[in-house]
Amino acid sequence: MDLWLEAYRRTWIHETAEEALGFYARIFDQAPAAMIITQPSFVITDANIAAQQLLKRPLVNLRGKPFQRNIAQADRTAFAVIAREIISSPGRVTRPLLLKTADDGEVEVSLIACAFRGKNDVPEMVMLLLLERGENISSDIL
Numbered sequence: 001m002d003l004w005l006e007a008y009r010r011t012w013i014h015e016t017a018e019e020a021l022g023f024y025a026r027i028f029d030q031a032p033a034a035m036i037i038t039q040p041s042f043v044i045t046d047a048n049i050a051a052q053q054l055l056k057r058p059l060v061n062l063r064g065k066p067f068q069r070n071i072a073q074a075d076r077t078a079f080a081v082i083a084r085e086i087i088s089s090p091g092r093v094t095r096p097l098l099l100k101t102a103d104d105g106e107v108e109v110s111l112i113a114c115a116f117r118g119k120n121d122v123p124e125m126v127m128l129l130l131l132e133r134g135e136n137i138s139s140d141i142l
Helices: 003-011 017-030 049-055 073-088
Strands: 034-038 044-047 093-100 106-117 123-132
Touching: 034 049, 044 049, 049 123, 073 093, 073 106, 073 123
Parallel strands: none
Antiparallel strands: 034 044, 034 123, 093 106, 106 123
């Protein structure tokens, strides 16, 4: 077997659960797209670096707060409908959304979201992927 292939495979082997958790935490934090994890009530539990940069808010100012605080006034009513669809839909939901940033600016994004379900199909958390509109977005993603 080629040495590079063997070295590559070793990078994917994690000796402990802590190593695996650290590996995937780094992938989440350093992902190029903004990602936010919320409770089913859309209270933010985590946000990666790209999300913090997009919203111009540090994690300490996002965590524990409703995601709705980051939505531009013009789209808050629409998000109420989108949120119900995310929670009730078995798949992903993709919608345009206007967000407000900490400096009172606005940014238009494509929201791709899904609820992760546990026992009895009850939503346990929600993943929000926020892609700035106008960026090169593959139709395969949407």
